[in-house]
Amino acid sequence: xxxxxxxxxxxxxxxxxxxxxxxxxxxxxxxxxxxxxxxxxxxxxxxxxxxxxxxxxxxxxxxxxxxxxxxxxxxxxxxxxxxxxxxxxxxxxxxxxxxxxxxxxxxxxxxx
Amino acid sequence: xxxxxxxxxxxxxxxxxxxxxxxxxxxxxxxxxxxxxxxxxxxxxxxxxxxxxxxxxxxxxxxxxxxxxxxxxxxxxxxxxxxxxxxxxxxxxxxxxxxxxxxxxxxxxxxxxxx
Numbered sequence: 001x002x003x004x005x006x007x008x009x010x011x012x013x014x015x016x017x018x019x020x021x022x023x024x025x026x027x028x029x030x031x032x033x034x035x036x037x038x039x040x041x042x043x044x045x046x047x048x049x050x051x052x053x054x055x056x057x058x059x060x061x062x063x064x065x066x067x068x069x070x071x072x073x074x075x076x077x078x079x080x081x082x083x084x085x086x087x088x089x090x091x092x093x094x095x096x097x098x099x100x101x102x103x104x105x106x107x108x109x110x111x112x
Numbered sequence: 113x114x115x116x117x118x119x120x121x122x123x124x125x126x127x128x129x130x131x132x133x134x135x136x137x138x139x140x141x142x143x144x145x146x147x148x149x150x151x152x153x154x155x156x157x158x159x160x161x162x163x164x165x166x167x168x169x170x171x172x173x174x175x176x177x178x179x180x181x182x183x184x185x186x187x188x189x190x191x192x193x194x195x196x197x198x199x200x201x202x203x204x205x206x207x208x209x210x211x212x213x214x215x216x217x218x219x220x221x222x223x224x225x226x227x
Contacts, residue, residue, distance in 0.1 A: 032213060043203045043218035044155065046113060098143065098210050099157040099168065 003027070004088045009107040012078050020073045020106050022088030027068050031092035034100070035062065035073045037084040044087065044102075048073065083110040114138040116219035118204050119186075124225045130192035133222045135204030137187055144187040145205040145216060146179065148172060155203065161187065162210070199226045 036044040085105040117136040
């Protein structure tokens with residue numbers, strides 16, 4: 001079973017900022033938070049990873065609550081190419097081992 | 113980002129035949145993985161592999177499945193014999209480090225259809 005809870009779907013217009021939330025209430029101290037996305041007929045693509053606080057890269061930013069039970073992926077200025085299923089995954093030493101456990105993710109639809 | 117390649121992209125075979133799926137991982141990565149995704153369903157972990165050994169496998173990794181990486185070449189998943197329920201997309205991934213502290217990078221998948 002996935003250890004995270006995400007909204008099943010979201011909609012946005014091109015140019016909007018999109019925030020996808022993820023609840024991981026049982027996250028262990030050894031675990032990290034990863035976000036991937038997958039478009040049809042492709043493999044999952046790594047977006048961003050974090051342990052606590054705030055992480056940003058050229059694609060997205062990730063805010064992690066102080067108790068680490070909630071994280072939010074922020075995508076600035078979405079385009080049609082950002083339409084995908086977004087997965088929030090927690091994993092780390094001694095918990096899920098060295099495998100990624102995918103849930104159903106969040107299906108992001110982007111309208112022109 | 114780092115690229116993982118998979119060959120072939122598509123494979124159609126008859127039930128009972130053997131099939132080998134090939135993965136060319138990121139060059140300096142040490143840990144290798146196979147995942148399975150049936151159309152419309154969640155991605156599921158099959159197996160991970162390090163230093164010539166299977167480290168962990170799931171219940172989906174049946175006795176008919178095997179993995180190897182001979183002499184640092186392709187990381188392969190072999191299914192012998194195949195069954196109808198093996199029809200799926202198989203994704204290979206690799207990472208440099210272990211334990212969830214390092215990113216796994218995925219290939220584009222091999223779409224396997226067993227008739």
